[in-house]
Amino acid sequence: MERVVIYGGTGGIGLATARMLRTRGYPLHLVARDAGRLEAAVAELGETGFTAGNVTDPNLFARVAEEAGDRLGGLVYAVGTINLAPLPKVTAETAIDDFRINALGAFLAVQSAARALKAGAGEAGAGVVLFSTVAVAQGFAHHASVAMAKGAVEGLALSLAAELAPKIRINVVAPSLTRTPLAEGITRNETLASGIAAMHALQRLGTAEDVAALASFLVSAEAAYMTGQIIGVDGGRSQLRTKG
Numbered sequence: 001m002e003r004v005v006i007y008g009g010t011g012g013i014g015l016a017t018a019r020m021l022r023t024r025g026y027p028l029h030l031v032a033r034d035a036g037r038l039e040a041a042v043a044e045l046g047e048t049g050f051t052a053g054n055v056t057d058p059n060l061f062a063r064v065a066e067e068a069g070d071r072l073g074g075l076v077y078a079v080g081t082i083n084l085a086p087l088p089k090v091t092a093e094t095a096i097d098d099f100r101i102n103a104l105g106a107f108l109a110v111q112s113a114a115r116a117l118k119a120g121a122g123e124a125g126a127g128v129v130l131f132s133t134v135a136v137a138q139g140f141a142h143h144a145s146v147a148m149a150k151g152a153v154e155g156l157a158l159s160l161a162a163e164l165a166p167k168i169r170i171n172v173v174a175p176s177l178t179r180t181p182l183a184e185g186i187t188r189n190e191t192l193a194s195g196i197a198a199m200h201a202l203q204r205l206g207t208a209e210d211v212a213a214l215a216s217f218l219v220s221a222e223a224a225y226m227t228g229q230i231i232g233v234d235g236g237r238s239q240l241r242t243k244g
Contacts, residue, residue, distance in 0.1 A: 001027065029069075030042065074128060080131060095145045174234065178206040
């Protein structure tokens, strides 16, 4: 199996995906800001390279391309933001930062890896997974900045899925609120978290493992006939209303 690059692979959905891909036998290359957490993840996972850096640094992606190797079996861009605020309080700096981290980072990650992904594609194609949010399809108040950025991710994925086929498959996972370190600002308040959970048909919030199960599948050869898809892992939140 060829190596899979995971941006944001030291915590939350990224680390959970890394663990599941390792159980499938994939060697990995992790990318994250915190060198200490990177070293800990590499020690846990084994057969894993790493690059430390911030996705807001445009030079990072060239370094990853060089260090991860010239043949890749997949790429997971599990980096994101959750900046929620009413429209008057969203600054231009926040909106630009959300776009840079969520959308532009995803673009640069795929762009820099495209040649290696094509080289390592094999019969099933190389699997790329990007992340959106239920707030793009559903529309929630105070989500303008992150929904705008993640909506761009969905458009990017559809365009690249068409352009890079058949060698590279690109799919998007769109979770609802998930219990991860990134969402702790919301989920640590159990009263608030329970109220949000009750809005879901399955009556709970998602876990990193719920989302990673789909992400690792989409990378794998089992998803060889899937590309250009935006798939919710959202407890029914985007489609179902169980209360009037």
